[in-house]
Every structure is written in structure tokens, then in C-alpha cells.
Amino acid sequence: xxxxxxxxxxxxxxxxxxxxxxxxxxxxxxxxxxxxxxxxxxxxxxxxxxxxxxxxxxxxxxxxxxxxxxxxxxxxxxxxxxxxxxxxxxxxxxxxxxxxxxxxxxxxxxxxxxxxxxxxxxxxxxxxxxxxxxxxxxxxxxxxxxxxxxxxxxxxxxxxxxxxxxxxxxxxxxxxxxxxxxxxxxxxxxxxxxxxxxxxxxxxxxxxxxxxxxxxxxxxxxxxxxxxxxxxxxxxxxxxxxx
Amino acid sequence: xxxxxxxxxxxxxxxxxxxxxxxxxxxxxxxxxxxxxxxxxxxxxxxxxxxxxxxxxxxxxxxxxxxxxxxxxxxxxxxxxxxxxxxxxxxxxxxxxxxxxxxxxxxxxxxxxxxxxxxxxxxxxxxxxxxxxxxxxxxxxxxxxxxxxxxxxxxxxxxxxxxxxxxxxxxxxxxxxxxxxxxxxxxxx
Numbered sequence: 001x002x003x004x005x006x007x008x009x010x011x012x013x014x015x016x017x018x019x020x021x022x023x024x025x026x027x028x029x030x031x032x033x034x035x036x037x038x039x040x041x042x043x044x045x046x047x048x049x050x051x052x053x054x055x056x057x058x059x060x061x062x063x064x065x066x067x068x069x070x071x072x073x074x075x076x077x078x079x080x081x082x083x084x085x086x087x088x089x090x091x092x093x094x095x096x097x098x099x100x101x102x103x104x105x106x107x108x109x110x111x112x113x114x115x116x117x118x119x120x121x122x123x124x125x126x127x128x129x130x131x132x133x134x135x136x137x138x139x140x141x142x143x144x145x146x147x148x149x150x151x152x153x154x155x156x157x158x159x160x161x162x163x164x165x166x167x168x169x170x171x172x173x174x175x176x177x178x179x180x181x182x183x184x185x186x187x188x189x190x191x192x193x194x195x196x197x198x199x200x201x202x203x204x205x206x207x208x209x210x211x212x213x214x215x216x217x218x219x220x221x222x223x224x225x226x227x228x229x230x231x232x233x234x235x236x237x238x239x240x241x242x243x
Numbered sequence: 244x245x246x247x248x249x250x251x252x253x254x255x256x257x258x259x260x261x262x263x264x265x266x267x268x269x270x271x272x273x274x275x276x277x278x279x280x281x282x283x284x285x286x287x288x289x290x291x292x293x294x295x296x297x298x299x300x301x302x303x304x305x306x307x308x309x310x311x312x313x314x315x316x317x318x319x320x321x322x323x324x325x326x327x328x329x330x331x332x333x334x335x336x337x338x339x340x341x342x343x344x345x346x347x348x349x350x351x352x353x354x355x356x357x358x359x360x361x362x363x364x365x366x367x368x369x370x371x372x373x374x375x376x377x378x379x380x381x382x383x384x385x386x387x388x389x390x391x392x393x394x395x396x397x398x399x400x401x402x403x404x405x406x407x408x409x410x411x412x413x414x415x416x417x418x419x420x421x422x423x424x425x426x427x428x429x430x431x432x
Contacts, residue, residue: 001414009418016424019374020393024244026371027282030295034273037302044303046265048310 082221092221098135098153099202099220103194103240105131106202111189111209118187125187141187149188149216151223193237201226205235244396246319249275253318265309272322273302279395280326286390287330288337289379297333301326317401324405327387334383377427385420392417 010017079086082093099106109129110116119126127139136154192213193205202218213233216225252275259268280301285294304325312321378386391397391405392413403413 001411001418003414006414006418009421013421013425015370016374016377016421016428017393019370020389021396022371023286023374023390023394024279024282024396026375027278027285027291027294029277029281029298033277033281033295033299034270037273037277037299038270040299040303041266041269041306044307046307046309 084221088222094155095153095223096200096220098155102131102133102135102137102153103196103202105129105133106137107191107194107204107240109137109188109191109206116189120187127187139188149225149228151218151225153223192233193235194240195238196241205231205237207233244279244394246396249319252276256318257314260309260312261314265306268309269302269306272305272318276319276322277302280322283323283326283390283395284330286375286378286394287327287383287387288333289375293333297329298326301329304329319395319397320401320404323391323395323397327391327405330387331383373428374424377424380427380430381420381423385416385423388413388416389420389424 075086075089078089078093082089082096084092106129109127111118115130117128119128122143125141125143127141129137129139131137134155138152138154139149140152141149187209188206189209190207191204192207195203197203197217200220202220204216204218205213206216207213211233213231213235214228215231215235216228218224219226252271255271256268256275259265259271277298281295281298284297284301285291288294288297301322305322308325378389381389388402388406391402392399397405399410399413403410406413
């Protein structure tokens with residue numbers, strides 16, 4: 001609204017405006033009013049109101065939300081440290097513990113042993129190695145090289161591992177089934193030597209079913225063979241080292 | 244309202260607050276503003292005794308808030324923002340209590356098989372009395388707006404500052420409030 005429009009409205013209501021202005025002279029404080037106010041002020045303490053940039057309730061909510069998310073931050077940190085997805089941290093830590101617990105047993109893997117079993121199809125080879133602790137090392141290979149060899153420890157009494165299996169198998173099996181031109185596999189039949197490497201990796205010297213040998217590096221948290229190459233079967237085996 | 248004569252009082256209030264002497268600031272504030280604040284509260288509430296009580300609360304609230312008073316702020320804008328807020332609070336509380344009282348009276352009247360007595364109408368025989376009666380029939384926010392602008396004579400910019408709105412919006416609200424006041428007074432006549 002423009003000043004002119006308001007001025008017109010005031011002119012139309014000039015009697016009311018004049019009466020409103022006259023109100024200023026009609027009411028006055030009674031004598032003693034100022035003294036009463038000053039007497040009452042004795043019970044009042046001037047103070048600066050605490051000024052927060054945001055309402056206090058919002059700060060409390062924000063603090064609670066940040067506090068509640070601490071486990072998630074820890075999981076992210078662990079995932080970064082272990083180099084696995086955040087959802088797989090618990091499984092990765094358990095796998096690493098099982099590698100440490102059964103390290104000696106894993107180094108004795110041999111196809112001639114009664115603890116060894118192999119499930120062989122054209123698309124996938126599964127080697128099962130049972131340890132005295134009751135834990136079982138499962139090694140899954142693709143004869144066509146569709147996916148890298150992967151080892152997974154199974155502890156029957158651990159619900160987390162069952163959960164880990166449930167997430168791993170659906171990813172693994174379709175890849176194995178999609179492998180083209182499969183050939184007869186040459187699964188790992190014997191672990192010739194095994195030791196811990198820096199950064200908590202496992203080095204293995206293994207013999208395959210076709211008689212060839214290879215060196216491989218396994219990440220115990222994911223069970224994946226991260227490096228491998230053919231190697232002579234006669235290699236000196238050093239001490240097992242420490243994780 | 245001649246605000247020029249209150250300039251010395253404003254100056255004293257500013258100086259006393261800057262010096263941290265809040266008691267002296269209160270004395271200057273009450274000495275300068277007691278009549279306009281009592282008048283504003285009385286006309287807002289339609290009751291002289293209640294208006295003076297609320298005006299006393301206004302000064303005490305201003306005294307308590309003095310440490311937060313900005314050095315460059317206008318004393319009267321600050322004080323009448325407090326006064327308007329206090330009066331609106333009192334009116335809200337009174338409305339709530341009146342609703343309860345009306346309900347109680349209705350039950351009593353129903354029990355005695357008679358109608359509740361009609362509320363007494365103020366007789367208005369002069370322009371000022373008629374405008375006072377008309378003001379009481381307006382919404383409280385419009386009443387406060389008309390009193391701040393015409394009784395106190397605050398500039399539009401200060402009214403806009405108190406209401407937290409634009410000058411254009413204040414003009415529009417004033418025009419509407421004046422029209423309603425005319426209608427209310429015409430009904431009374």
C-alpha cells in the first residue's frame with residue numbers, strides 16, 4: 001500500500017484518527033506510580049539472556065544423534081582399516097581370528113589326508129579342509145578363472161558366519177555358473193608352506209591337482225587370493241611368522 | 244505525542260545502561276515514559292487499574308532486560324515492543340478466564356431456569372469515549388497497531404520494527420484497522 005492510499009484512508013476516518021490522538025491526554029499514571037515501580041524493582045535482577053545461535057532443544061537433539069551414531073563411525077573406521085565394506089567388518093574380523101586360530105592346520109592342507117574333500121563340477125571347485133578345532137576351511141575356485149580363488153572359514157557355532165555365507169554365496173555362485181567353456185579343474189591339493197606377511201596377509205605355497213605349484217597371497221579378512229603366480233614346487237619354507 | 248521532550252530521558256537511559264547503572268536507567272525510563280506506557284496499556288486493556296499494573300510489569304521487564312539492550316537501539320521502540328507483548332499476553336489470559344466464567348454462568352443460569360444477565364454496555368457520549376469503546380471491539384493486534392501509530396504517534400518505521408514486518412505491510416494493516424474502527428463506532432452509534 002502506498003503512503004497516498006493510507007493518507008486517503010486517514011482522511012476518510014479523520015474523526016477516529018483525531019479521537020485516537022486525543023487518547024494520549026486521557027490516561028496518566030497515578031501519583032506514586034514511579035515510586036511503586038522503583039520499589040518493586042528491588043526484587044528484580046537485570047541479567048543478560050543467554051543467546052544461543054540455535055534453540056537449545058535442537059542442540060540436544062543434534063548431540064543425541066551424533067552420540068547415537070558413534071557405533072557407525074567406529075564401523076566405518078574399522079572398514080577403512082580392514083579395507084572391506086562397512087557391512088562386512090564383523091565377518092572380516094571373525095575370518096581373521098579364524099585364520100590365526102587355525103593357521104597351523106591350514107598349512108597342513110593335503111589331498112592325501114582324510115580331512116580333505118573336494119566337490120568338483122565344470123563351473124566351480126570347492127575344497128573342504130577340516131581342522132581339529134572343528135572349524136572348516138572352504139576354498140572356492142573357478143576352473144575358467146571367472147573369479148579369483150577365495151577361502152572362507154566356517155565355524156558351525158557362529159551365527160555371524162552363517163550371515164556371511166548368506167551374503168557371499170549369492171554373489172559367488174552366479175559368477176561360477178556363468179563361466180564359459182569350463183575345463184576340468186586343477187584344485188589345490190596340498191599346502192607346501194605357509195607364513196604370515198606384513199599387513200596381516202597370508203603367503204602360501206600350494207600344489208595343484210595337475211602337479212604344478214604356485215605361490216599365492218591371501219587376505220584373511222576377505223578370504224580372497226590377492227596375488228598368485230606359478231612357482232617351482234621345491235621352495236625353501238621359512239618360519240611361519242606372526243600375524 | 245511530543246517525543247522531542249523525551250530526548251533527554253532517552254539520553255540518560257543510554258548513558259546509565261552503558262555505565263552498567265541499571266537502577267539509574269530505570270529511574271530515567273520511568274520518569275520519562277510512565278504516562279505514555281500507562282496510557283497505552285490502559286487503552287489496550289480497557290481498564291485503568293489493570294493498565295497501571297501491567298505498565299508496572301512492563302518497566303520491571305525492561306529493567307530485567309537492560310543488560311541485553313543494544314547501545315544504538317531506540318528506547319521507545321524497545322519499551323513499546325515490551326508493552327505490546329505484555330498487554331497481548333494479559334488479554335489472552337483474560338480471554339481464557341472469561342470463557343471459563345461464561346461457561347460457569349451459563350450452567351448456573353440453566354440451573355435456575357433463567358437467562359444470564361446481559362453484559363453492561365459502556366455509555367459513550369463523547370468522541371474519545373466512543374473511540375475507546377470502538378477499540379475494545381477490534382481484534383487485539385489491530386487495537387495495538389492503532390494505539391502505537393495514533394495515540395503514541397510512533398513513526399511507521401518503528402511500528403514496522405516492533406511488529407517485525409515491512410512499512411508497506413503496516414500501512415495496509417493500518418488502513419484495514421481504521422476501516423474496522425469506523426464500522427465498530429458506526430454500529431455503536
